[in-house]
Amino acid sequence: MQEDFIDRSRATREGEELDSVRLLAYLRERMPDLEEPLKVEQFPAGFSNLTYLLRAGELEFVLRRPPVGAKIKTAHDMAREYKILSHLYPVYKKLPRPLFFCEDETILGAPFYVMERVKGIILRAQPPEGLNLSHEVMRRLSQTFIQNLVEIHEVDYKAAGLGEMGQPEGYVLRQVEGWTRRYYRARTDDVPAVERLASWLSEHAPPDSRRSALIHNDYKYDNVVLAPNDLSKVLAVLDWEMATIGDPLMDFGTTLGYWVDADDPEEWQRYGFGLTTLPGSFRRSDVVEYYAKQSGRDISNALFYYAYGLLKIAVIVQQIYFRYRQGLTKDSRFASLGLLVKACGDLARRAIEKGRIDRLG
Numbered sequence: 504m505q506e507d508f509i510d511r512s513r514a515t516r517e518g519e520e521l522d523s524v525r526l527l528a529y530l531r532e533r534m535p536d537l538e539e540p541l542k543v544e545q546f547p548a549g550f551s552n553l554t555y556l557l558r559a560g561e562l563e564f565v566l567r568r569p570p571v572g573a574k575i576k577t578a579h580d581m582a583r584e585y586k587i588l589s590h591l592y593p594v595y596k597k598l599p600r601p602l603f604f605c606e607d608e609t610i611l612g613a614p615f616y617v618m619e620r621v622k623g624i625i626l627r628a629q630p631p632e633g634l635n636l637s638h639e640v641m642r643r644l645s646q647t648f649i650q651n652l653v654e655i656h657e658v659d660y661k662a663a664g665l666g667e668m669g670q671p672e673g674y675v676l677r678q679v680e681g682w683t684r685r686y687y688r689a690r691t692d693d694v695p696a697v698e699r700l701a702s703w704l705s706e707h708a709p710p711d712s713r714r715s716a717l718i719h720n721d722y723k724y725d726n727v728v729l730a731p732n733d734l735s736k737v738l739a740v741l742d743w744e745m746a747t748i749g750d751p752l753m754d755f756g757t758t759l760g761y762w763v764d765a766d767d768p769e770e771w772q773r774y775g776f777g778l779t780t781l782p783g784s785f786r787r788s789d790v791v792e793y794y795a796k797q798s799g800r801d802i803s804n805a806l807f808y809y810a811y812g813l814l815k816i817a818v819i820v821q822q823i824y825f826r827y828r829q830g831l832t833k834d835s836r837f838a839s840l841g842l843l844v845k846a847c848g849d850l851a852r853r854a855i856e857k858g859r860i861d862r863l864g
Contacts, residue, residue, distance in 0.1 A: 508624050508631040511555035512544035519545065519553055519571055523726060526566075530559075530617070533603055537562070547629055547633035548725060551823070552584075552744055556620065565599060568615035568813050570826070581614040582606060584744045588618065590664045591717075595655070597739050621739040623728035626778050636734075639782035649790060650728065651737045651841050652758060653797045655750040656716040663717075669748030671715035678753055679704045679811065686818045689825035692841055696848025697817050704811055704857060709804050711750050717752035720745035723761040724777035752808050755794055757806070759860070760812020762787050762845075765862040774843050788861045808862045810851045817847035 515521070520543075527541040539558030546554045548563075553571075554575065557564040569581065581604065590603040599618040599828045606614045630636060670677075683701040721728075723740055730736035763772055764787055765780040780786070785793065802808065820849060821844045827837035853863045 508634045508726070509622050510546065510625040514545050515543060515545040516547070518594075521533050521555060521566070521568075521611055521770050525564070526557075527586045529605060529610050530557075530603075530605075531765050534556075546653065550623075551819075552581075552742070557617070563620040564602065564617050565620045566615055566617050568611060569613050579742070581616050584746075585616040587588060587665065587668070587743045587746050588616075591658070591743075595658050597651070597737055598743075599739055621728050623738045624731055624734065625728055626724045628725075628736075628774075628778070630778060633730065636778060636781055638783035640734050641778070641781045641786075643835065644729075645779075645783075645785035645789070646793065647735045647737060648724070649785070649793050650797055651727075651740070652719075652722055653794065655719055655722070655740070656754070658717045660717040660748055664842065665748065667715065669715075671711065671749055673711065674715070674749040675711050675753060676705070676708045679708055679750070679814075682815050682818045686814075686821055689822045691820070691821070691825055692844075694845050694848050696852050697814070697821075697844060698848075700810060700814050700817075700848055700851045702857075704807070704814060707807055712752050712800065714800075715755075716749070716751040718747060718751055719728075719743065720754055720757060722754065722758045724779070751798075752800065752802060753811060755802070756808030756810075756812040757815055758812070759787055759790060759809045760816050762790055764861055764863070766862065768850065768853070768864050774846060780799055786861055791860070798826070805860050806858065810832060810854060813847045813851040813854075817844045820844050852858070 523541050523543050526543070527537070527539065530541070531537050531568055537843050542558040544556045544558075546556060552569055555566040557566055567581065567584070587602040588598055592598050592600055592756050593703050601616060601618045604616040605611075608614060624634070654818070660668075679701070683705070686697060686701065719740065721744075722740070726740060726742045727737055728739040728741065761776040762779050762785075763776060787809070791802050794800070795802045820840050823837055824840035824844065827840065850863060854860055857863065
């Protein structure tokens with residue numbers, strides 16, 4: 504049964520527990536008939552905002568809050584993420600329906616929001632044993648996944664009331680400069696390859712695209728919920744915390760950065776961000792060709808956007824690793840993230856030296 508592979512929650516990690524008594528009282532103010540007890544579990548995957556499953560009787564909800572000890576407010580702005588979901592839901596239905604936002608930090612120690620749960624399959628680096636990921640399935644999924652990104656970029660964000668959310672002008676260079684600053688603020692070790700990558704991007708930044716768009720900014724397989732009976736059908740896109748209005752090709756570059764080819768260097772493949780190395784999956788060059796065909800956008804400078812995606816991933820990982828080194832989280836998954844930062848820089852160096860985005864092994 505494909506339903507057996509639906510994404511599951513687990514016991515809450517130490518140090519990341521929620522006050523279920525206060526939370527139940529808050530929820531009952533909005534849903535007086537909510538049954539007791541309130542059961543709280545945590546979705547264990549993900550490295551950024553914390554995500555919990557709430558069960559009350561037959562009802563299930565999902566709660567999102569910032570990570571414990573996080574001080575990067577712009578990256579963990581619950582009010583902003585809730586606003587995006589609230590405005591998008593009427594025009595783009597592949598979202599969990601947002602329910603409540605709470606800015607009162609006396610409830611859980613941080614702002615949070617609650618949304619409906621979308622049950623489905625989420626493909627992570629290690630797929631559930633027995634899940635059919637055949638050549639045909641991965642081919643259709645590659646197509647659907649990229650087509651859905653095109654759909655996001657075609658959303659009428661002004662009609663959704665999100666026209667003032669971003670600053671499209673100067674977006675490309677501003678992003679390169681911004682991620683470079685974040686890297687140096689969170690630096691724990693010397694990684695020359697990442698520093699050289701940041702300089703190269705600054706020197707080779709292209710003009711902004713002519714058509715700005717709604718961009719997700721973290722679009723990858725493990726942020727997409729797929730239908731249990733058809734893995735080529737996208738039910739919902741999750742984790743809109745970095746969404747904005749800007750250059751869609753920079754968004755595409757982030758997705759490309761997460762896309763691993765089967766002949767990539769071994770040290771890069773071991774961090775597999777998804778299952779894109781399985782037979783039937785697009786290669787990165789296929790991803791570029793398919794997105795360009797479906798969107799009508801010019802991606803002749805794919806190398807820049809790919810290199811940018813690798814810088815952005817490196818910085819996101821470095822920020823998480825910085826929190827771990829500072830003792831702000833006890834999550835053991837973070838202990839080796841410094842190696843992943845280096846791997847991002849090394850792969851970007853290979854791509855730039857070879858002047859291409861594939862055949863980098």
